[in-house]
Amino acid sequence: MKADLRGNPTQISLQNPSLFNNIPQTSLSGALKGCLGSLDGACIEKLLLHCASALESKDATLAQQVMWVLNNVASLVGDPNQRLTSWFLSALISRASRDCPTPMMSFNGRNSIQRRLMTVTELAGYVDLIPWHRFGFCASNSAILKAIEGYSRVHIIDFSITHCMQWPTLIDALSKSSEGPPLLRITVPSCRPPVPPLLNVSTEEVGMRLANFAKFREVPFEFNVIVDSPSTTPCEMISKESHSFHLESLPSQFNPSMLKLRDDEALVINCQNWLRYLPDDAKVSTTTETSLRDAFLDLVKGLNPRIVVVVDEDADLGTASLTSRIATCFNYLWIPFDALETFLPKDSCQRMEFEADIGHKIENIIGFEGFQRIERLESGSKHSQRMMKAGFSSIAFDEETLGEVRSLLDEHASGWGMKKEDDMLVLTWKGHNSVYATAWVPSSFEDN
Structure with a gap:
């Protein structure tokens, strides 16, 4: 049971109970029979787990029965439980169509996830909707500003899915420096995970807009894009089939020569919702046990x-077990659905688009396996253990940073909060962890 959405669930009556008259009741488990009257969040979760178990055992008949029940509950314009159920049902149907040997019947609840390209203005509104991204921007920028004090040159290598939306605020802060702003250089890789939000302009155009803003704020600025392959087109980079998004090219890009590193600059590595897309179960080569995620951190550490x-988001979604992923995903992704309910009407296009992007994530977490499943999130605590094992030491967020994050959260609904777990800063919704922020230095750097 999670927060208000789980602890005080709305009873959802079945809209058309006659749909289930032709389902052989003797084949339903006791748990399923108990869910045929009305459905709350806990019962929906139980149904999802039954469906996952049926799919894993190739029991198409039971999977169809459960989906019929879920289909009668799912609604894209209902309450948060119904809306979340709709996206889970879509993901399960997608998986069932591939996994079950018999044809699956059609369901009204299946959604078509539209991956629309946003304008820069629309992306700004998307980011501002709830503090899901802004929390990380605020905490990171404050930590970066403290780390680069006294440097006349700053180089940020940015790994992010939000198209540099973090940097106007940092540029504005640098413009107000009493000692004058440093020269700011931002480098981004051309490869990007094929996930929303998607933008209708190129990375180079984003850089030109940042350069214009920096010029207006009188901050010296450079923007560089590392092109991983001359034969790769922008369309190929965001294609749904490009699940590896050219990870194999990262080692060749991550060297001082390619990055044009300079001894007199403060180097910053910024990872916003990025590490999850580096597979932890894929090895760098057949001769090593090092995963791509750990290899990336080794490369980062080598740059000092x-x-x-x-x-990143604070949940464990990398397990091989489908039932485990569904349980964790359902009890985590209710948070944005519940948060959006507090201030946007049920038929809000902005709300439905934000939820559709979450639905895209659910589709990948539930609907795919192997190299096609790129959503492999790990919790903040596991991430911290990984960083320390890789030779990094954590940096605590200071009181000034905490104050800035509190001010940001005051702009949003009262359900948002913040807490510290050791040196990790965590965004919460109704007391439940949603997003974590951490800051690190190589242990050798700290010793110096």
């Missing part, structure tokens, strides 16, 4: 950065 900032 002034600070490494990592922000």
Whole structure:
């Protein structure tokens, strides 16, 4: 049971109970029979787990029965439980169509996830909707500003899915420096995970807009894009089939020559919702046990950065077990659905688009396996253990940073909060962890 949405669930009556008259009741488990009258969040979760178990055992008949029940509950314009159920049902149907040997019947609840390209203005509104991304921007920028004090040159290597939306605020803060702003250089890789939000302009155009803003704020600025392959087109980079998004090219890009590193600059590595897309079960080569995720951290450490900032969602979604992933995913992703309910009407296009992007994530977590499943999130505590094992030491967020994050959260609904877990800063909704932020330095850097 999770927060208000789980602890005080709305009873959802079945809209058309006659749909289930032709389902052989003797084949239903006791748990399923108990869910045929009305459905709350806990019962929906139980149904999802039954369906997952049926799919894993190739029991198409039971999977169809459960989906019929879920289909009668799911609604894209209902309450948060119904809306979340709709996206889970869509993911399960997608998986069932591939996994079950018999044809699956059609369901009204299946959604078509539209991956629309946003304008820069629309993306700004998307980011501002709830503090899901802004929390990480605020905590990271504050930590970065503290780490680069006294440097006349700053180089940020940015790994992010939000198209540099973090940097206007940092540029504005640098413009107000009493000692004058440093020269700011931002480098981004051309490869990007094929996930929303998607933008209707190129990375180079984003850089030009940042350069214009920096010029307006009188901050010296450079923007560089590392092109991983001359034969790769922008369309191929965001294609649904490009699940590896050219990870194999990262080692060749991550060297001082390619990055044009300079001895007199403060190097910053910024990872916002990025590390999860580096597979932890894929090895760098057949001759080593090092995963791509750990290899990436080794490359980062080798650059000896002034600070490494990592922000991501605080849940474990990398397990091989489908039932485990469904349980964790359902009890985590209710948070944004519940938060959006507090201030946007049920038929809000902005709300439905934000939820559709979450639905895209659910589709990948539930509907795919192997190299096609790129959503392999790990919790903040596991991430911290990984960083320490890789040779990094954590940096605590200071009181000034905490104050800035509190001010940010005051702009949003009262359900949002913040807490510290050791050196990790965590965004909460109704007391439940949603997003974590951490800051690190190589242990050798700290010793110096």
